Amino acid sequence: MNLTFPLVIASLLTFLITPVIIPMARRFGLVDDPKTRYHPAHTHHGIIPRAGGLALYIAIALSLLFFIPMTKLMIGILAGATVLIVVGLFDDKKDVNPMVRLATNALAAIVAIGAGAGIPYLTNPFTGTLIHLDTWRVTFMFFGPHSVLIWADLFAFLWIMWTMNIIGWSAGVDGQMPGFVAISAFVLGLLSLRYSTIDPNQVWVTTFAFIVSGAFLGFLPWNVYPQKIMPGYGGKTLAGFLLALLGILSFGKLGTALLVLGVPMMDAAYTLIRRMGKGRSLVAADRGHLHHRLLNLGWGKRRIALFYWGVSAILGWIALSVTSQQKVFTLLLLAVLVGMFLIWVNFFTQLSKPQDPDSG
Secondary structure: OOOHHHHHHHHHHHHHHHHHHHHHHHHOOOEEOOOOOOOOOOOOOOOEEOOHHHHHHHHHHHHHHHHOOOOHHHHHHHHHHHHHHHHHHHHHHOOOOHHHHHHHHHHHHHHHHHOOOOOOEEEOOOOOOEEEOOOOEEEEEOOOEEEEEHHHHHHHHHHHHHHHHHHHHOOOOOOHHHHHHHHHHHHHHHHHHHHHHOOOOHHHHHHHHHHHHHHHHHHHHHHOOOOOOOOHHHHHHHHHHHHHHHHHHOOOOHHHHHHHOHHHHHHHHHHHHHHHHOOOOOOOOOOOOHHHHHHHOOOOHHHHHHHHHHHHHHHHHHHHHOOHHHHHHHHHHHHHHHHHHHHHHHHHHHHOOOOOOOOO
């Protein structure tokens, strides 16, 4: 099978399903109106449907059912995705409490991990040796014997939870999130394809990655400026959930996922540091994210989206071309550059005047 075929099908499905979801979202009140539903991180104006995650979920689920055998792991992934979308739709109707969101995110992660999405090992980037996380095993009886790999499952849980949240924080302007998610999933698909010569089972991971990439690519025409529909909370958490799992499944190369998602990762890290420094809640929304800073500089939404796509593509190319040790140095360099940029923006934003007509 041509591995680009699942990408094309998933893309077409999302592209065709999304315009059906738009009037449905309006009819059932799954919309975002800044006048009646204030949120400090809002960057849009007017009433925008929020249920884009449902279109993404349907397209991805149909593609997975058609192209990939329904193993225990895949059933667990779909079950976790279903939890996220159901909660996302409730949030699209009326904002769900952040603690409830966090709990349901944790439930989705646990379901996927329970189905087999653990991290059995990590590669030491400086020595190339493996750090085994599957040595501590606890076995119990629950309708038959079950085993839990404590460290492997704990690391997987933290990784999935972290990625779900940081992707959501980088979905602030039209087209921003679907573009870099499509690129990131495609890069992880290429990575798993490279390792399919070692492990033929990686072919299904490549197919999975290309399906995710295609689905978000198909959503992009409806979400670019001026957006016709937003991914909503369900779409954002679904993106983070699937990218986290692809990082685990693509031969355990979390370093590649970290690098290709470098800008959202660094933005999230600096956001947490900033909130802790001010003694604020870590989950309290604000207008301090990188895309907000760029809007303050006068960048338009199109330019911000292109910036995220371009950096993701460049970092993806680097991630596929360098060693594990070089990935670490690239991440450190990226952290310094993003930090310097944020400091510059903090002190010199007032010197910049808005230029782009779509800067809000």
